[in-house]
Each structure stands twice: as C-alpha cells, then as structure tokens.
Amino acid sequence: MIAVSVYYNAGTLLSVFELANMIVDTHAHLTDKNLTELQPFLTQAREAGVGRIIAIATTLEDSRQCLELVARHDELRAAVGIHPNNCCQAKESDWEEIVGLCREEGVVALGETGLDKYWDDCPWEIQVDYFKRHLRLSRETSLPVVVHTRECAEETLGILMEEAGLGPVNGVMHSFTGPQAVADGCLELGMYISFAGMVTFKNAKEIQEIAAQIPEDRILVETDSPYLTPAPHRGKRPNHPALVAYTLEFLAELRGVSKSVLAEQTTANAFRLFGNW
Numbered sequence: 001m002i003a004v005s006v007y008y009n010a011g012t013l014l015s016v017f018e019l020a021n022m023i024v025d026t027h028a029h030l031t032d033k034n035l036t037e038l039q040p041f042l043t044q045a046r047e048a049g050v051g052r053i054i055a056i057a058t059t060l061e062d063s064r065q066c067l068e069l070v071a072r073h074d075e076l077r078a079a080v081g082i083h084p085n086n087c088c089q090a091k092e093s094d095w096e097e098i099v100g101l102c103r104e105e106g107v108v109a110l111g112e113t114g115l116d117k118y119w120d121d122c123p124w125e126i127q128v129d130y131f132k133r134h135l136r137l138s139r140e141t142s143l144p145v146v147v148h149t150r151e152c153a154e155e156t157l158g159i160l161m162e163e164a165g166l167g168p169v170n171g172v173m174h175s176f177t178g179p180q181a182v183a184d185g186c187l188e189l190g191m192y193i194s195f196a197g198m199v200t201f202k203n204a205k206e207i208q209e210i211a212a213q214i215p216e217d218r219i220l221v222e223t224d225s226p227y228l229t230p231a232p233h234r235g236k237r238p239n240h241p242a243l244v245a246y247t248l249e250f251l252a253e254l255r256g257v258s259k260s261v262l263a264e265q266t267t268a269n270a271f272r273l274f275g276n277w
C-alpha cells in the first residue's frame with residue numbers, strides 16, 4: 001500500500017506532488033521598509049515556487065500590519081507578537097491587544113518572541129517576562145511560538161524546559177545557529193528547527209553540521225527577510241521570500257536529498273506546525 005499524505009483545508013487539497021513543488025517561507029518581515037513595494041516580491045516568490053509565506057511581527061503595530069497584508073494576499077498568514085528587542089517599549093495595553101489579535105483569522109503563530117543578548121535594547125528580566133507571556137498564550141491558544149535567540153541559546157532552552165513543565169512547548173527555533181546541544185534539547189521538547197540564509201555561508205560549518213542531522217519531520221526553511229540574504233546573493237539587500245529557494249537547495253545538497261524531497265518534507269512540516277492554507 002502506498003501512503004499518500006493529503007492536506008485538506010477550506011476546500012483545498014494538496015497532494016504530495018504539490019507539496020514537492022511548493023516551498024513555505026516560514027519567517028519573513030514583510031512589513032519592513034525595504035519591502036515596501038511588496039507585490040513584485042510576492043510575484044517573484046510565486047515564480048520561484050514559494051507558494052506560502054508567514055509574515056512575522058515584532059511589535060503590536062507590526063502585528064496589525066501583518067494582518068492587513070494577510071487580508072490582501074491569499075498566500076500569506078501572520079504571526080503576531082512582540083520581539084525581545086522591542087518588548088521594553090511595549091505598553092501593557094499592547095500585550096492585551098496581542099492577546100486579542102491572536103484570535104483573528106489569518107493568525108497562525110505567536111512571535112517573534114525569545115531572548116537576545118547581542119543587542120542590549122531591553123533589560124533581560126523584561127525579555128524573560130515577555131517570552132513567558134508568549135509561551136503561556138501559546139498553551140492557551142494552541143498557536144505555536146516562533147523563537148528568536150541570539151547569544152543566549154542555553155538560557156533560551158532553559159526557559160523552554162522550565163515552561164515544558166506547565167504544558168506542551170509547541171513551536172520553532174527560527175534562523176537556528178546552534179549549538180548542537182540546544183538543537184537536541186529543542187527537538188526533545190517536540191520543537192521544529194528552522195534555517196535561514198546563514199546556513200549557506202562559507203563560515204557556517206557548525207550550523208551546516210547541525211542542519212544535516214535534523215530529523216526530516218522537524219526541519220523548516222525561512223528567509224528572515226529582509227536580512228541575511230543566502231549565498232550566492234550574500235550581502236545583497238533586501239533579502240526576500242523567493243530567495244528561500246537557494247537555502248532549500250543548499251540544505252537539500254547538505255542532506256543528500258533532492259530539492260523536491262526537501263520541499264515536500266519542509267512544506268508538510270510547516271503545514272503540520274502552522275496549519276495549512
């Protein structure tokens with residue numbers, strides 16, 4: 001017997017064939033000023049096989065704008081939340097509004113959230129407080145969290161493990177850069193691991209070694225547009241969703257599978273985590 005996975009949603013049915021011909025950019029900052037003229041980038045994305053994109057937010061205002069984009073473009077869905085580098089500017093009412101917004105149609109995730117020790121924009125305690133708010137809201141709504149971590153991966157895993165005692169930790173480590181032990185810990189919690197353009201860089205051996213070993217049912221791809229453009233376009237700005245195809249191609253070679261196999265795996269994973277559309 002041949003097992004054929006199909007995904008039903010709102011009357012659409014996607015076959016394995018279609019999954020293999022579609023890439024999901026699971027993390028793009030589409031409201032960024034570098035992507036103001038969005039339509040040409042969306043057209044290029046479609047031409048490159050990037051059939052679905054998640055617009056990720058960093059503030060309340062950005063969350064609202066992501067939802068406006070979703071209302072205008074069928075291929076988009078939104079993540080709403082407050083980034084660790086923006087959380088200290090947020091008012092208490094901002095968070096209350098995020099809690100309301102996340103129930104709106106078109107929202108598939110919370111974030112981005114997490115912890116950042118590279119930029120000292122926001123005091124650590126406030127970052128931890130907001131990270132925990134997103135994790136609590138994720139447990140309440142079943143929406144996955146999109147987790148950012150920079151120069152504090154162990155502390156981030158520590159909080160995820162602590163929170164796992166309160167309920168399931170459902171989400172993704174976005175633009176993952178290591179180390180291996182943190183990948184292992186997150187996988188053990190049931191999380192997904194997403195790779196952005198950085199994995200394609202020559203000096204990214206550690207990230208590449210990790211990416212080669214992530215189980216096929218836990219790996220995702222993203223651009224993190226408009227930053228970190230993948231090779232061979234490294235350094236060019238802006239990065240945009242179509243270019244996720246280069247990251248996918250690089251990862252496929254690294255993992256010894258064809259592009260279409262990795263497209264099928266990562267698209268099925270994205271739909272399992274975020275719901276399909």
Ligand code: NI
Binds near residue numbers: 027029056112224
């Ligand atoms: Ni991001």
